[in-house]
Amino acid sequence: MRIDVDYITQIITEVANEEIMPRFQKLERGDIMEKSPGDLVTTADIAAETKLIDRLSAYLPNSLVVGEEGVAKDERALAALDSDYPVWIIDPIDGTRNFANGESIFGCMVALAKRGELIASWIHDPARARTAVAEKGAGAELDGQKLHVQDITSIEEMTVTLGNRHRDFIEKRRDDDLGPIPNLAPRYGSVAHDYMSLAAGEFHCAQYRRLNPWDHAPGVLLHREAGGYDQMIASQAPYTPIVYEEDCLLLTPNADVWEEARQFLNPGSDSYHV
Template identity: 70%
Template sequence: MQIDMDHITKIIAEVAEEEIMPRWRKLADGDVMEKTPGDLVTVADIEAEIKLTARLTDVLPGSHVVGEEAVAKNSDVLNLLNEKDPVWIVDPVDGTRNFAKGDSVFGSMVALVHKGEILACWIHDPARKRTAVAELGSGAELAGKPLYVPKASQLQHMTVSLNENHRRWLEERAIDGLGPIPRMAIRYGAVAHDYISLAAGEFHCAQYRRLMPWDHAAGVLLHREAGGFDKMIGSQTPYAPKVYNEDCLLLTPNEEVWEEARRFLNPGSDSYHA
């Protein structure tokens, strides 16, 4: 399956300029809604996904789109991930809460998947006009420059990204003889930026419990192609682009560090800590 990576990058950037950036810091009261209590969506999310759906399926006839906003309206859309046709997984505005507040930490995430394999990904940062891209077997880059996960072997010298509850829980366990706690990265509410930072080596490990495919398919491939390693803690299998209800994703610089990180980040547990 031949995909013009630069052409898709251009499409995503154009949609961001047409539907997302003109609304940034200019949202009216009626432009921000709740899909469920506390789960925001804006008119920018909706309109960007509509336009991306049309343009991406036009580029690849016969393909389908699994978009966050489409799934919010009809969960059956997720079944497309099990079909034989290529699927674009789309998060039009990752970090919607930040976007709605006027913060600059948000992004657009797109992954191309075929028969359960992630073939290509794009993470676009509209506020900074940069895009991270990766194609299976071809490496990863950000704004045209290669991305490399740094070599690392000692967890205590690494920087780890965890959710706030997990971080507090781990710090409390330190008094039980857990040993030195690694440096903790700050999460700013947009996994798109987490994955760019992870692939660029700004932090070394990350663990995620909320695993909707539009949040992780693109980022996992970016991290893999930058040289990183990932595996699910419960099933002990590499991440796949699907919905996980009872598992947790751990990403590390390499396979050797993965088991150490699993034990350290989830002390006293045979599986994982949420």
């Protein structure tokens, strides 16, 4: 399947300019809602996803869509991931809470998959007008510049990004006789920015347990095509764009250091849940 990657980048950029940025720091109280307690959605999320669906579906007839806001309304939309048709996986605004608070750390994420295989992905940073793009077998780029993970060979060389509770768990081990502790990086509140930093080598390792496909499918392909390595902790299999109920995703710069990172971050367990 041939995809005009640049044209899709143009679609995503135009939708962000039309539906997201005009609302940035201008949301009224009625523009911010809760899908569930603590899970925000804004009028910008809804408008951007609607327009992305229209334009991406028109570009690739017979393709299906799994969008975050569509699934929030009807979880049966997730069944498209198991179909034989190409599937667009869309997160119109990753980091909605940041966006709603007027903070610029958010992104628009899109991936294209078929039969569980990631074909291409885009992470657009509207506030900085930049886009990271990956295509299977063709590498990863940020605005035309190649992205490469750093060649890290041991856990003590790593900067690791973790959720707050897992980060606290690791920090409490500093007083134990466990050898070197990796550097710990804060989370951005937007996995779109996490993945761009991972692919650029700005930090080196990440673990996630909340694995909605729209949050991770675009970034995993970006990381892979930048030379990175990913595997699920419990199943010991590469990530695929499905809904995981009982597993964690661990990303490292290479396969050699993955097991060392798994043992350090998840002592005595094949799947760390907090």
